[in-house]
Structures are given as C-alpha cells and as structure tokens.
Amino acid sequence: MIVSWSLSDAGIPMQTMNRPALFSEHPALSRLCAHLARIADVRAAAALLEWDQETYMPSGATGVRAEQLSTLHRLAHExxxxEETGVLLEAAAAAVSGWPPDDLAVRLVAVVREDYDRARRLPPELVAALARTETEAREAWKQARQENNYMLFAPYLEQLLNLNREKAEALGYEAHPYDALLEQYEPGMTTADVQRxxxxxxxxxxxxxxxxxxxSQPAHAFLHRHVDAERQWKLNRMLLEVVGFDLQRGRLDASVHPFSTGIAISDVRLTTRIDPHDFTSGLFATLHEAGHGLYEQGIDPALERTPLADGASLGLHESQSRLWExxxxxxxxxxxxFFPHLQRLLEGVLDDVSLEAFxxxxxxxxxxxxxVEADEVTYNLHILLRFELELALLEDSLSVQDLPEAWNDRMQCYLGLRPVTFREGVLQDIHWSQGAFGYFPTYTLGxxxxxxxxxxxxxxxxDVAVYIRRGDFHPVLAWLRQQIHRYGRAWKAPVLLQQATGNQLRVEPWLAYIRKKYQALYPTASVSWS
Amino acid sequence: MIVSWSLSDAGIPMQTMNRPALFSEHPALSRLCAHLARIADVRAAAALLEWDQETYMPSGATGVRAEQLSTLHRLAHExxxxEETGVLLEAAAAAVSGWPPDDLAVRLVAVVREDYDRARRLPPELVAALARTETEAREAWKQARQENNYMLFAPYLEQLLNLNREKAEALGYEAHPYDALLEQYEPGMTTADVQRxxxxxxxxxxxxxxxxxxxSQPAHAFLHRHVDAERQWKLNRMLLEVVGFDLQRGRLDASVHPFSTGIAISDVRLTTRIDPHDFTSGLFATLHEAGHGLYEQGIDPALERTPLADGASLGLHESQSRLWExxxxxxxxxxxxFFPHLQRLLEGVLDDVSLEAFxxxxxxxxxxxxxVEADEVTYNLHILLRFELELALLEDSLSVQDLPEAWNDRMQCYLGLRPVTFREGVLQDIHWSQGAFGYFPTYTLGxxxxxxxxxxxxxxxxDVAVYIRRGDFHPVLAWLRQQIHRYGRAWKAPVLLQQATGNQLRVEPWLAYIRKKYQALYPTASVSWS
Structure with a gap:
C-alpha cells in the first residue's frame, strides 16, 4: 500500500522497504520471524478480544473475557x-552482522533485542505485583470517582508509585527514573527533553x-441541533473515504470512548461516538481516530506479523491523529x-449557518x-499540569496526600479555573489507575x-491548501506514508522526525501554527502574536 | 442459569451440579483445571476470530486471519x-479415585482422559498432512464447484479418504474403521447403530x-413478499426473546451462512440471514440457531472454561436446533x-393470509x-444418501471416480430427481472437502x-401445547435444561437420551411425529399412516 507519490527519501533508503520475501534471506532470520509471528498472532487475538469487548460483546461475558485476555497477554509475554527468543535473536544477530545498518532486517533485530532486554529486566514478581495492583487500583479509582472520594484511591496510587519506582530501577536509566518510564511510551525521548x-x-x-x-465567544448553539444517528453514520463514513481510510482493510463502529486498534496492518478498526445533540463530537472523534488508523494502514505490508508493525511511539501516533483532527x-x-457537503448531508439542519460561523x-x-473536552489551544496545559505532578510524585517532592490540592492550585494558575469535586479534578483520568506514569506527555509531544x-x-x-480545498488528500497522505507511516517501528520517532523535518522536536512550529490561526479568529485579543 | 422448574432427575444426581468452587476440592484437580482453562481461553479466542471472520472482519484481512487462526489452533492442540497435560491428568485421576462415578470431577477426568488419549494417538505428521490437504482440498472444491468440474476435486477427495483411513487406524476401532471417524462427532454411537x-x-x-x-402443493407465493431488513431484524430478535435466548449473554448478527458459536457459556453468538424476499428463511434460521444457542447457554456455569462446556455430540446439538426450528x-x-404477532410486525404484508394457509x-x-433447502420430511433422505456413499468410499466398495454417478442414481431412487450439474449434486456440500467423514449422519441422528x-x-x-399456544416456552426450556443442557459434555449423548427418555435412540418417535403432522396436512395422500 505504498502510494506512488514520490519525494526525496530524506536519507532512509527505499530499497529496504517492500522487498519480496523480506526477512527470508537467512534461515536464522526466518526462524526468528516465524517465532515472532506466532507471538504477534496471539497479540492480534488479544487486540480483537479487546475491540469486541468495547463494541459487540454481550455484557454477561465480562468476567470470562477478563480471564481470556489475561491468558493471552500472559502467554504472549512469557x-x-x-530463552527461545534469546537463542533465536543471537543467531539472527550473527546472521545480519555486517549488513548495512539501515537494512530492515538489521533494524528488526535491533528493535527486538531492545524490547527483549527491557522485558527481561523486569522480575516476574514485579510484573505480577503490577498487574494485580493495577486491577485493584482501577476498581478503586472507579469507586472513588463515583463517590467523589479521593481517599479511596490514594492508597492504591501510593502503591503504584512505589512499584513504578521499582520498575524504573529495574529497567535502568541514565539521568532520571522518569526516563525509564517515559521510554516505554516515547522511545528516544528523555525527561530533560520533555521538561525543556x-x-x-x-x-x-x-x-x-x-x-x-x-x-467574547462565537455563537455555537447550532452545533447542538438534533442530527439522527443514521445521518451521522453516513457523515462519518464519508469522512473516512474522503481522507483515504481503506474500509476494505478497516472498520468504523460505535463505542462509549472512541479508540483505534490495529489487529493487523490489513485490519485496522476505529470507533466513534454518536450523540444526536452533538454531531461534531463524533465527527472530530472520527477524524482523530482516522489519523491513528491511516498510520497503521500505511505501515509497509512486508512488516505484517513482526514487532515492527506498530507506531514508532505514542507521541508520533498522536501526531497523526491530531494532524487529521x-x-x-x-x-x-x-x-x-467540506461545509457544502455537510450542509447537504444534514438536510437543512445547518442551512442558516455560514461557513465562517461554523x-x-x-x-x-x-x-x-x-x-478530553479541551480545545486545541488549552489542551496542552492540561498535559503540562499532569506531567509536572507525576514527576513530582515520582520524585517524592509531592505526596499523594497533597496531590488534589496541588492539582487544583496548578489548574487555577494555568487555566484560571478551580475544580470543586475530585471527579472534575484529580480523579478525571484513568491513566494513573492503570499504572501509566510517563504516558501523559506523549499527548503534547504528539x-x-x-x-x-x-x-x-x-x-x-x-499548494497543500489548494489540494485540501479541492478535497484531494492524496498528496498529504502520500507524504505522511513516505516520511512516517511505512517504517512502523523500524526507526524511533526522533529519527523519523529528524529525517522528515530536518530538526529535532521544537515548540516553535506548533506555537506559530496556533498564533497564525487564532490571530485571525480572535483579532481583538491583545496578545503578542509574534 | 439452572432454572427452577423441577422434575425428577432421571438418575443423575443434582448435587454434582452448580456446587460452589467446583473442581477445587483437591489441589491436583485445581491444577488440571487451571491448565485446561488456559487452553479453553485460547480456543475461545479462536472461536471469536472465526465469528468475526463471518460477520465484521474487513475483507482485506482474510490472509492474516488465516495465519492467526492457525497459530491459535496449533497452540491449543500442542x-x-x-506431556504436562498427561502428568496433571494422572495426578487428578489419583486424587478422584474412589469418588462416586457420577461426581462431576470424576466425569471431567474421564472425558479429558478420553480426549487426551485420542488426540495422542494421532501422529503429528498425520495431523499436519490432514491440515495441509484439507486446505488444498477446500480450495479445489471451491474451484470445482465454480467450474462445475468434479475432476478438479476428485484427486483431493482420494487423498482425504486415504488420510482418513490412516486416521481411523491410528484412532482405533472395534468393528469398523468408520466407527473411529463417527466417534469424533457422535461419541458413543457405532456404524452398526447408524446403519440399523x-x-x-x-x-x-x-x-x-x-x-x-x-x-398438489399449498399456495406459498406470499412467503416471498417483500419485508424490509429492519422489520426482519425486529421479528428475529423478538423470536429470540420469545423462546428465552438470553441477549445479555449472547448476540444475533448477520452472515451469509447462519451459524451459532459458543465463545463461552456466557457469550453465545448466533447469526441469521436477511433476504428481503424470503423472510421465513431468516425466521427459521434464527429459530434453528436459537436451539443451538439455548443448549450452550444452558450449560451449568460451573463448567465454564472446562472441556465439559460444550454439547455432548453434534447429533444432540442438532436435536436442540431441530426441536426449536x-x-x-x-x-x-x-x-x-405467534401468527397474530407476525401479522402485526409485518404491517399489512400478511393481512390477507390465514393462519391455516401460512x-x-x-x-x-x-x-x-x-x-440445505430440503423440508423436514425429505431432509433425512439427503443424509441417508451421503452416509451410504461415504461409507462405501471408505470401504473402497465405491471409487471416487464413480461417486457422481452413484450420487445421482441414489438421488433418483430416494427423491425421484436427478442432478444435471455437479454443483447441484456431489459438489454441493463443503463437508468432504474439509475431511469431515462421519459428520453427515449426525444431522439425521439429531x-x-x-x-x-x-x-x-x-x-x-x-399440556405442553397449551403453554406454547400461550407463548410460554419456559416449561419446555426448563425441561431441556434439566435433562440435557446443564450437563454439557459430562455425559455422552446416549446416556443423556436414555436418562431423559428411558430408551436408546429409535426411529419410531420421529416417524410417528411426521405421520401425525403430515396426515393432517395432506389428508388425500394414500399412504399407510400407521
């Protein structure tokens, strides 16, 4: 599915991609890949079970589904x-030694070696303790949220922090324990990078x-006019076709929380939400998930059933969803x-609304x-707050006890608002209850x-705006596939970003984009726009 | 989900069912069950992947899905x-030795022992050769069917027969090689039983x-009046509710060929077909699959994730679908x-049709x-023909070369019709192309x-007819659960049938049912109805 749009290759040689019979040049490589393919199959099955759980699974199956998933995850991990993986890796490493460093087989061995070493560094007792505590913490968080009682969750958060400190020590790091945690989600980035x-x-x-x-805020009541589910499905499916998401190799369904999941490169599933009184909520959810989905669909098919068939990092994945959204x-x-199409699809609902007003x-x-309800300007402040707090928690410069107050103070300072309940404050996100520390910054990095x-x-x-105004998204998608998608995990995000943009990650492009766009939207605001 | 309807227990003691912490009386039993539960989880995942393949999977994922399924099936089998299973089985057998023979734990060990011994009797090379040949044969069958060219399929059929003769020898039998094959689908029945x-x-x-x-045939053109999909879905879902299929622990979706699958006792999925010009086709498919589904949902929940959580045989499973259909x-x-409800649901489509005409x-x-299009009277002749022919093929008293002619002759003799094409004759069913010999008779046994x-x-x-006329299916379902469903595979079909009916399987009840019903429907037919 490599598209034909041709651009200079920014240094990563094209001939390593899409070769027939990739990874079969050497028996040791084939053996490693057959082993990894079976593991990939088990992970794909788990991904389908998880997708099904959020879409079609009958509610009565919740208990047995948890057992099934635990078995599959444990199996794939074990x-x-x-030792077998280690032995196969050694043989494959020996086989490719001396090959060009940008050969895909060399990259495969390097990435798997790194994954393997990291996974082996975690003592099984720690893995088990984390799994158990995460399950308990998630239940405690749900109850704490429901009862608006932070103290029900606090002891579990304390335990998870301790276990994650242990995890960081086990995984190892150069400068900061947080580096070890961040590396799980954003390989190649450090705490110092993020802080800067x-x-x-x-x-x-x-x-x-x-x-x-x-x-003063623009009128927006018309966004909440009634649009029936059938029309919204039509609209969301049309959007997928417009941006180039391949429905022969993917699906769109409904779920409470929109998500995307790659069961395989040829089987990428998105979900959206349909709210009759908030059609743009589903529309932007669909575009967001389509961005994730286009990334997964754009991975070189030769990488199917290998550990390279995934996004390079959570941040890079999020960059794709945010770009399209x-x-x-x-x-x-x-x-x-698209506005005339939208007006037509909505059959009268927006006839009295101008393009500009919309x-x-x-x-x-x-x-x-x-x-999760924040606009694109304020969103990053929510992330900054979370990053700073979880770093302070991990460093023990902030206690679990004091967390809610610290949250509220910082919210007041960054966004000028102060939560009254824990539910709309420190208990709003699921991440910490799942033991995911180092995850939040990837949103802003994206x-x-x-x-x-x-x-x-x-x-x-x-002339990209000309193409877009015409509804032709092919050049954009082709460029993203060429620069990012096709490589999967073969290269880390900073490498891909450097190749594609000539720079390490910087804040200036995002600030420039925001300033240019919002200066036009809020011409009376007295901000320094430069 | 054991219902409260109480009837004498026909000899199998109730106290073995639904005990809390079943199979945890002895550590050896717990260890065996934990091992079997993990295998059950992998099989459940495969079942979900297969269900998904027929319902929601994007067409582009066909290739990778085959790999995923092959990995899961191979894994569960291996x-x-x-040896681990063998060791655990020995320990569990020692633990339960001396326990009452009708204790569920004793039954579990016995059933698993039998499964294990049978599976171990098959040399891995034979298993691999069968899998490979079945895949090739299925493709050849598809092509042969499409091109109406039996000779494309014949060599594969020959190979599959040879492999199945080997399989029968490996599995072992007392009287006839066919016994060994039949035992796979209908444990406890012999070729001689079926022949008689x-x-x-x-x-x-x-x-x-x-x-x-x-x-002369009754009018039936009104069965082909247009009924839109939405009304048919409403109708089919209502039928499920009416018969007591639990939609909290199951689903109904659409597929080309209707089927039912038990992912778990609490997750039973049915499919039906929706043809706008043949609403009864979907209606009876739904009732048929609901019969299978009610069986799976009726298994004692204590058997979840054990090898007993399945139907006792294909025949007994089919008896449940046929009973409801x-x-x-x-x-x-x-x-x-139900006819007044049907008329109302179909909003005018059947207003000019009387209950009797319908x-x-x-x-x-x-x-x-x-x-697959045959009515309930002629259906069994299709099966008799297949059973006789596959037996003759296996015994080598009929050659693969001569099979089509033998098929056509027998069809002429039993049903007075002679196929003109292979497609409507010997190539119509998928079963033989999947290496399934000994499967067909289970339909008629059912x-x-x-x-x-x-x-x-x-x-x-x-007064069961009084209940049915009232739309109360609870007594019927309760009786079936009490007599059949709850036991799963704990007892073989002949044992359950003997307990429930006081007899081994006989043809008289079915003949009596058919005679009584069709004498009333065709009063002018000059058949001896007695």
Missing amino acids: WFIS LFEQLRAHLVPLVQELGGQ NLIGRSLPFWEY YRAINRVQPSLIR NLMSAQLWEALEQEIA | WFIS LFEQLRAHLVPLVQELGGQ NLIGRSLPFWEY YRAINRVQPSLIR NLMSAQLWEALEQEIA
Whole structure:
C-alpha cells in the first residue's frame, strides 16, 4: 500500500522497504520471524478480544473475557521473554552482522533485542505485583470517582508509585527514573527533553490562554441541533473515504470512548461516538481516530506479523491523529471544501449557518476543567499540569496526600479555573489507575510533532491548501506514508522526525501554527502574536 | 442459569451440579483445571476470530486471519497433547479415585482422559498432512464447484479418504474403521447403530416422500413478499426473546451462512440471514440457531472454561436446533400463538393470509436436489444418501471416480430427481472437502433425537401445547435444561437420551411425529399412516 507519490527519501533508503520475501534471506532470520509471528498472532487475538469487548460483546461475558485476555497477554509475554527468543535473536544477530545498518532486517533485530532486554529486566514478581495492583487500583479509582472520594484511591496510587519506582530501577536509566518510564511510551525521548519543551510551551501558552479565554465567544448553539444517528453514520463514513481510510482493510463502529486498534496492518478498526445533540463530537472523534488508523494502514505490508508493525511511539501516533483532527479537520481550507457537503448531508439542519460561523464555532477557545473536552489551544496545559505532578510524585517532592490540592492550585494558575469535586479534578483520568506514569506527555509531544510535520509538508507541497480545498488528500497522505507511516517501528520517532523535518522536536512550529490561526479568529485579543 | 422448574432427575444426581468452587476440592484437580482453562481461553479466542471472520472482519484481512487462526489452533492442540497435560491428568485421576462415578470431577477426568488419549494417538505428521490437504482440498472444491468440474476435486477427495483411513487406524476401532471417524462427532454411537436406524428410516421414508411429493402443493407465493431488513431484524430478535435466548449473554448478527458459536457459556453468538424476499428463511434460521444457542447457554456455569462446556455430540446439538426450528417452530400451536404477532410486525404484508394457509405453506413437502433447502420430511433422505456413499468410499466398495454417478442414481431412487450439474449434486456440500467423514449422519441422528426428546417431554408436560399456544416456552426450556443442557459434555449423548427418555435412540418417535403432522396436512395422500 505504498502510494506512488514520490519525494526525496530524506536519507532512509527505499530499497529496504517492500522487498519480496523480506526477512527470508537467512534461515536464522526466518526462524526468528516465524517465532515472532506466532507471538504477534496471539497479540492480534488479544487486540480483537479487546475491540469486541468495547463494541459487540454481550455484557454477561465480562468476567470470562477478563480471564481470556489475561491468558493471552500472559502467554504472549512469557513466549517473548523465553530463552527461545534469546537463542533465536543471537543467531539472527550473527546472521545480519555486517549488513548495512539501515537494512530492515538489521533494524528488526535491533528493535527486538531492545524490547527483549527491557522485558527481561523486569522480575516476574514485579510484573505480577503490577498487574494485580493495577486491577485493584482501577476498581478503586472507579469507586472513588463515583463517590467523589479521593481517599479511596490514594492508597492504591501510593502503591503504584512505589512499584513504578521499582520498575524504573529495574529497567535502568541514565539521568532520571522518569526516563525509564517515559521510554516505554516515547522511545528516544528523555525527561530533560520533555521538561525543556514544556517550559518553553508554558511560558507562551499561559498568557495566550488567559487572553483568549477573556474574549467574547462565537455563537455555537447550532452545533447542538438534533442530527439522527443514521445521518451521522453516513457523515462519518464519508469522512473516512474522503481522507483515504481503506474500509476494505478497516472498520468504523460505535463505542462509549472512541479508540483505534490495529489487529493487523490489513485490519485496522476505529470507533466513534454518536450523540444526536452533538454531531461534531463524533465527527472530530472520527477524524482523530482516522489519523491513528491511516498510520497503521500505511505501515509497509512486508512488516505484517513482526514487532515492527506498530507506531514508532505514542507521541508520533498522536501526531497523526491530531494532524487529521486539527491541522486539517479544523482548518478553513478543509471546511471550504467540506461545509457544502455537510450542509447537504444534514438536510437543512445547518442551512442558516455560514461557513465562517461554523469555522469559528468549532475553533472557539474556552478554558475548562476536563482534559478530553479541551480545545486545541488549552489542551496542552492540561498535559503540562499532569506531567509536572507525576514527576513530582515520582520524585517524592509531592505526596499523594497533597496531590488534589496541588492539582487544583496548578489548574487555577494555568487555566484560571478551580475544580470543586475530585471527579472534575484529580480523579478525571484513568491513566494513573492503570499504572501509566510517563504516558501523559506523549499527548503534547504528539501535538508538537503534528505541527512540525505539517510545517515540513507545507515546505514540500507549497499548494497543500489548494489540494485540501479541492478535497484531494492524496498528496498529504502520500507524504505522511513516505516520511512516517511505512517504517512502523523500524526507526524511533526522533529519527523519523529528524529525517522528515530536518530538526529535532521544537515548540516553535506548533506555537506559530496556533498564533497564525487564532490571530485571525480572535483579532481583538491583545496578545503578542509574534 | 439452572432454572427452577423441577422434575425428577432421571438418575443423575443434582448435587454434582452448580456446587460452589467446583473442581477445587483437591489441589491436583485445581491444577488440571487451571491448565485446561488456559487452553479453553485460547480456543475461545479462536472461536471469536472465526465469528468475526463471518460477520465484521474487513475483507482485506482474510490472509492474516488465516495465519492467526492457525497459530491459535496449533497452540491449543500442542498444549493439550503435551506431556504436562498427561502428568496433571494422572495426578487428578489419583486424587478422584474412589469418588462416586457420577461426581462431576470424576466425569471431567474421564472425558479429558478420553480426549487426551485420542488426540495422542494421532501422529503429528498425520495431523499436519490432514491440515495441509484439507486446505488444498477446500480450495479445489471451491474451484470445482465454480467450474462445475468434479475432476478438479476428485484427486483431493482420494487423498482425504486415504488420510482418513490412516486416521481411523491410528484412532482405533472395534468393528469398523468408520466407527473411529463417527466417534469424533457422535461419541458413543457405532456404524452398526447408524446403519440399523437408517435402514428402518429409509424403508418408511422413501414411499412416504414419493406419495407426498405427488400431492398438489399449498399456495406459498406470499412467503416471498417483500419485508424490509429492519422489520426482519425486529421479528428475529423478538423470536429470540420469545423462546428465552438470553441477549445479555449472547448476540444475533448477520452472515451469509447462519451459524451459532459458543465463545463461552456466557457469550453465545448466533447469526441469521436477511433476504428481503424470503423472510421465513431468516425466521427459521434464527429459530434453528436459537436451539443451538439455548443448549450452550444452558450449560451449568460451573463448567465454564472446562472441556465439559460444550454439547455432548453434534447429533444432540442438532436435536436442540431441530426441536426449536421444527417440532416447535413449524407446529400449529406455535403459529396459533405467534401468527397474530407476525401479522402485526409485518404491517399489512400478511393481512390477507390465514393462519391455516401460512401453516400449510411453511410445511409443504417438496423433493429437491439441495440438502440445505430440503423440508423436514425429505431432509433425512439427503443424509441417508451421503452416509451410504461415504461409507462405501471408505470401504473402497465405491471409487471416487464413480461417486457422481452413484450420487445421482441414489438421488433418483430416494427423491425421484436427478442432478444435471455437479454443483447441484456431489459438489454441493463443503463437508468432504474439509475431511469431515462421519459428520453427515449426525444431522439425521439429531432429527431422531429431537422427536424422541419431544415425546418424553410431552409425557411429562401433558399440556405442553397449551403453554406454547400461550407463548410460554419456559416449561419446555426448563425441561431441556434439566435433562440435557446443564450437563454439557459430562455425559455422552446416549446416556443423556436414555436418562431423559428411558430408551436408546429409535426411529419410531420421529416417524410417528411426521405421520401425525403430515396426515393432517395432506389428508388425500394414500399412504399407510400407521
């Protein structure tokens, strides 16, 4: 599915991709890949069971499904960390030694070696303790949230922090324990990198949000007019076709929380939400998940059933979803193209609304307490807050006891709002209850990457707005596939970003994008836009 | 889910069912069950992947899905036949030795021992050769069918017969190689049993079909009036609720060929077909699959994740589908209850049709060439023919070369029709191409069992027709659960049948049911009805 759009290859040789009979040049390589393929199959089965759980599974099957998933995950893990993997890896490493460092087989062996070493560094007792505590913590978090009682969750958070400190020690790190945790989600990035980027961002973003939040907001009541489910499905499916998501190799279904999952490169599943009184909520969820899905569908098919058939990092994955949701999906050229289609599909619902009014409504900036409802300007402040707090917790410079107050203070400081309940404050996200520390920053890293990639894309395809205004997304998708998608996990995100944009990750492209866009939307705001 | 309807227990002590912490009385038993549960989880995952393949999987994922399934099946098989299973079995057998023979733990050990010994008797090379040849044969069969060219399939059929002869020798048998194959699908039944039953059936059935086929047929064009998909879904879902299928622990979806699958006792999935010009096709498919599904949902929940959580045999499974599809679903009391509901649901489509005309139309007897389209009277002749031919092929008294002619001759003789193409003759079924010899007779055994069970049920619940006419299916379902469903595979079908009906399998109940019903429907037919 490598598209024909041709651009200079930015240094990674094309001939390593899409070769027939990839990884079969040497018996040792074939043996390693057959072993890894069986593990990939078990993981794919687990992914399908998880997808099914959120979409079609009868509610009565919850208990037995948890057992099935636990068996499959445990099996894949045990298989992967087995001595057998080690022996096969050794043989494959010997076979490819001396091959060019950019050969895909060399990359495969390197990536698997790294995964293997990391996984083997975790003592089985720690893995078991984490799994058990995460299960208990998730239940405690649900109850704490429901009863708005932080103290029900606090002891579990304490335990999870201790276990994650142990985990960091076991995994190893150079500068900071948080590095070891971050590496799980964002390989190649360090705590110092994130801190530097986030400081720069905060310095510019806090005053900007303060100013924009004080502006009079555009009308948006029409976004909540009734649109029946059937029309919304039609609309969301049309959007998928428009952006180039392949429905022969993927699906769109409904779930409470939209998500995307790659069962295989040829089987990528998205979900969206359908709310009759909030059709743009589903529309942007679909574009967001389509961004994730296009990434997965764009991986070189030769990587199917290998550990390279995945995104390079959570941040890079998020950059793809944000690019389609925000950089394209909330842009004026996109709506110049799509608004007439939307009006037609909605059969009268938006006939009295102008393109400009619609564009303003979907781009209004409004500080709020809940991360998942935040607009693209304020969103990153929610992440900065979480990153700073989890770092402080891990360093023990903030106690679990004091966390809610610290949360509320920082919220007041960044967004000018103070949560009244724990539910709309510290208990709003599931992540910590799942033991996921080091995960939150990837959201903002993704936002930054999306703008940096877009800037590079605009330099290569100067008239990209013309294509978009015409509804032709092929050049954009082709560029992303060429630069990012096809490589899967063969290269880490910083390498791909450097190749695609000529730079390490920076905050300037995102700030420039935001300033340019919102200056036009809020011309009366007295912010320094430069 | 054991229902409260109480009836004498026909000899199998109730206290063995639904005990808390079943199989945890002894550590050796717990260890065996934990091992078997993990295998059950992998099998459940495979079942979900297969269900997904027929319902929601994007077409582009066909290739990778085959790999995933092959990995899961191979894994479950290797795990089960491992030395580990043998060691755990020995320990568990020692632990339960001396326990009452009807204790569920004793039954579990016995059933698993039998499965294990059978599976271990097959040399891995034979298992591999069968898997490979079945895959090739299925493709050849598809092509042969498409091109109406039997010779494309013949060499594969020959190979599969040879491999199945080897398989029978490896599995072992007392009287006939076919016994070993039949035992895979219908444990406890022998070739001699089937031959005896089928001879009796043929003697009565051939003249009956000949006579009924010559009768003038009732009007049935109204069955092909247009009914849109939405109304059909409503109808089919209502039928499931009516018969007591639990949609909290199951689903109904669409597929090309209707089927049912138990992912778990709490997760039983049915499919049906929706043809806008043939609503009864979907309606009876739903009732048929609901019969299978009610069986799976009725298994004692204590057996979840054990090898006992399945039907006792294919025949007994089919008896449940046929009972709900035919004995109930094509009966007059059922339509006395449901016809007004059907008329209302179909909003005018059947307003000019009387209950009697509808009942006659859905019960017309019409010899035809295609098994899956046959009515309940002629159906068994399709099976007799297949059983006789596969037996002759296995014994080498019929050559693969001569099979099509033998098929056509026998079809002429039993049903008075002669296929013109291979497609409507010897190539119509997929079974032989999957290496399934010994499978076909289970369909007719199921029909016979359904009538024998119904006869016993009518003796216990004399006014069952009154309940059905009222739309109350609880007594029927309760009786089936009490007598059959809850036991799963703890006892073989002949044992359950003996307990439930006081007899071994006989043809008389089915013949009596058919005679009584069709005498009323075809009063002018000059058949000896007694």
